[in-house]
Amino acid sequence: MQFSSRLNLASHILLYLAAYQDKQKVTSEVLADTTGVNPVNVRKTLCLLKEAGLVQTKPGVGGTSLARDPKDITLADIFDAVEDKGTDLFPMHQNPNPNCPVGRTIKDVMDARIKVLETSMHQEMEQMTLEEMLEDMNHEIQTQENASKK
């Protein structure tokens, strides 16, 4: 019915890094605090981001930082890093009847269309950079601060 919350979690982590990595050491404990997610799960997600070349971590000493400039990280990169590419977005029911013409061809008919949907969604995500998201976030924070001053 839906994806895991990992895309949102990973985006949260990367935005936090973009905003704070120069000001403090960002450990999995720190990220667990801002995200409200268990530090172990933070580390699991960090592993996926590291494998995808989006962050660097320092074993032993601790701390994580972005491996690329925020303008060179897109939501598609994050999606590909944390979502399992092997599983279909819309899974087929398992045993369509091969003796029925419809049962025999349904998979091909649906797969072609689902692929279009996935490609379209992926292309949209490629247009969304972390830098842009950071700007949006800062603007949002400004708006909130101004509102609370009044």
Next chain:
Amino acid sequence: MQFSSRLNLASHILLYLAAYQDKQKVTSEVLADTTGVNPVNVRKTLCLLKEAGLVQTKPGVGGTSLARDPKDITLADIFDAVEDKGTDLFPMHQNPNPNCPVGRTIKDVMDARIKVLETSMHQEMEQMTLEEMLEDMNHEIQTQENASKK
């Protein structure tokens, strides 16, 4: 991580109806046979399709038929009928820290982007009609038959 198989199941059912409803009485047993899915679950999906005004069923006597012309049924109609519109495609992690500027704003930043993705996918689905899918399927069946004759 993924949707249920209901979109594929519902599409299978509607394609079967489009192909066979004039030739035979299509009961949930018949649909269970072509889809390989339990008749009870077929009926549950049929209920959703009926509520959405895509099919008609005859209680007592039995049998299901399309309530609209295949060219007036899109994949978006089917999606809306069987997928729960209340739940988000990408759920947010539950407890982002409200005392952290990033935790406070992450939901707004992500929601805006996810909405773009969902809208884009929905618009693609609106372009895909059942009639078109039926043509594709018939073409596929033809291809298979020609291949097996040789």
Next chain:
DNA sequence: TTAGTTGTAGTCACATCAACTACAACGTAT
């Protein structure tokens, strides 16, 4: 009244997810 069907409640097994415990491996500071 009988037969076949729909509509729906409820159980079961299984898979996935996220929280969590536990601990080995690592690197720095003292």
Next chain:
DNA sequence: ATACGTTGTAGTTGATGTGACTACAACTAA
């Protein structure tokens, strides 16, 4: 050298969702 804080990872637990299935009331035509 060793103590400390951290990462990386295995494994358990509880919650949730899915699909197969049983059971049965309600319905309609013959």
